Amino acid sequence: AQKVTQTQTSISVMEKTTVTMDCVYETQDSSYFLFWYKQTASGEIVFLIRQDSYKKENATVGHYSLNFQKPKSSIGLIITATQIEDSAVYFCAMMRGSSGNKLIFGIGTLLSVKP
């Protein structure tokens, strides 16, 4: 069975610091894709960053980067130099290599960035 687990319900950090959000996943597939999404206070859900299971290099987009530890089935999201506008709910998600693009989501982590 496929499963995505986010154990951090909420995190609070000071502005301009670095935060890491944890995510572990379960899959029997040899090929899969991992995503992080951000849900803003307005409810909008936007794609942030993606990691393909066969790639050893950690993905980086702007001030978002991933810590992909395949042996631990872990895909952490790192946000450097956090800004107030980074305050949101962050979802980790997994897509199987042959699932018809179905995403399985974790329950989300609420990030609060304080000035």
Add this chain to the structure above:
Amino acid sequence: EAAVTQSPRNKVAVTGGKVTLSCNQTNNHNNMYWYRQDTGHGLRLIHYSYGAGSTEKGDIPDGYKASRPSQENFSLILELATPSQTSVYFCASGTTGAETLYFGSGTRLTVL
């Protein structure tokens, strides 16, 4: 820019009534999805579609039907709404292949 539009934004329904949530995408994506979001559960897949005329059951399809009459439109139908279906519903579209999904703004449904 990818565009997925949901209507209505908010809906109040009565128990036992019929509810239809609509989704339109202008991305020309083959795949469309309906998720519901509840506290403590994240987003859970209800139904999805690979193209016009096709619908597939997701992880929690009970009590819901879906309809994909065209490439652009995908509806979620609650024939007999129940209070347990009170939730926020998101529609998404995506291409074939392991690409990201694009989400609509959500529909908040309250069943009294």
